[in-house]
């Protein structure tokens with residue numbers, strides 16, 4: 362009979378047998394539930410011989426890199442290296458407006474930074490008596506990801522290049538270790554809770570690899586990121602305050618690359634437009650926009666226009682998927 366405790370014990374044993382007494386493993390973490398659960402499981406199995414790497418790509422949300430570091434390193438005791446590569450990513454994104462180009466730049470830069478970090482960690486670890494070279498790569502692949510990549514590619518994967526499945530392995534001579542490959546999302550959440558991962562992280566909405574780069578429509582720069590970040594914080598804060606965070610599957614603020622006219626006090630404004638998106642879905646292949654009540658939307662819009670410099674209008678996206686995708690780029 363299957364139980365979570367048995368799964369954890371069995372998986373830890375399997376990891377130890379696979380990796381051996383001195384073997385080392387590296388894996389990227391994002392702060393999302395899958396990579397965090399996978400990382401925590403590895404830490405339970407082999408301690409500091411598991412090296413987690415968080416690449417700050419400059420398009421994460423407000424204070425997100427610090428928060429992830431805090432939770433993983435201090436909270437969960439995971440051996441974590443944080444690499445601030447913001448400048449590299451933002452430099453390469455300069456002038457780029459095409460969504461698929463943004464994804465490719467971020468995906469390729471991520472692989473490059475991750476590989477360089479892997480080499481540095483390998484070099485630092487070599488010569489140690491307790492540990493051998495890094496031979497394994499951890500991936501937090503779930504069962505649905507396995508199915509999606511076997512079955513020729515789901516609709517969203519063919520429309521947009523999701524860079525978090527596969528990809529990472531090219532050019533790296535590492536063996537793949539995937540402790541979550543037999544689990545569904547709800548099982549990963551239960552496992553996370555079982556491993557002592559904070560509830561807030563266990564229930565976090567998914568966040569795309571290309572981050573805010575595909576939520577700042579058009580060109581991405583520091584000022585556009587600031588606006589998107591500040592608006593997103595307000596929207597998510599209000600969703601939590603209304604007790605709707607778990608009911609909604611994914612929500613965010615996107616920044617449109619256009620200006621509109623507004624008036625504040627007696628001043629005419631000509632500033633940018635925020636689009637809010639919130640959807641309910643079970644599989645992320647189809648989704649319905651969330652029917653907020655008018656008072657909620659009024660509150661969020663008032664706060665965003667008042668508190669975020671550079672915004673004079675807030676729109677709510679009432680497009681379901683299909684035909685809309687969840688992300689706006």
Ligand code: XMP
Nearest residue numbers: 517522523524525567569570645686687688
């Ligand atoms: P779409 O926009 O295709 O999104 O309806 C479906 C789900 O996938 C996420 N998404 C991505 N995740 N890299 C990712 O890691 C990407 O390039 C990407 N594009 C979309 C999106 O946030 C939603 O959960």
